[in-house]
Amino acid sequence: MSEHILPPLRYAYDALEPWIDAETMRLHHDKHHQVYLDTFAKAIAGTAFEPLVVTETLRRLFEVPEAIRTVVRNHGGGFANHSLFWEVMAAPAGSRPTGALGRAISASFGTLEALTERFNAAAMGQFGSGWAWLVVDPARELAVYNLPNQDSPLSKGDTPILGLDVWEHAYYLKYQNRRAEYVKNWWNVVNWPRVAELYETAVR
16 A cells, blocks of 8 residues: 555654764564555455554554454554654754644643653653654644554544654664663754644644
8 A cells, every 4th residue: 555655754864963873764664664554554454454544553453353353453553653753853943842832841741841751751651662752642732752662543443643753673773771871862963943833733
């Protein structure tokens, strides 16, 4: 299916340095992400879910046949999660959330710094592999939480607008076991204009 393709990076592998190194980006995007995509596509081939975009499949996860549901959850989730991850990062620009997203952050968390603190706690509180998420819930409110492995907020009925991969493959080449340093530095490459677009789409 044309939708089930590896999305290209919108920037060079080294564009996020010094915060995320080029070799990690190359392996993470070209190797890890490709495996998630390939395994997901193979699992849904010939099923009613093959024509659907992956986000719709994850929203309907519990309609997926039980025989392939775990593969779809893990690898479809990995495909979708990483596709979003590349979008919400960009070369360091020092921007902050403004407009509707900025107002929503103020209403939900008080300040960007308070959101950052809560998000970092979610990232550090995820035991083992997983993700930290900023989502829009069905009530169009912002929420922060973590999920294990490649579980997607979409399967909970939420819409992710910012996600941080805390699997070791996302940071180990540069940071080794220093997850806290990686989490702190990652904020330097958050693409707030894109997150704002995702927020506005989610609340429409």
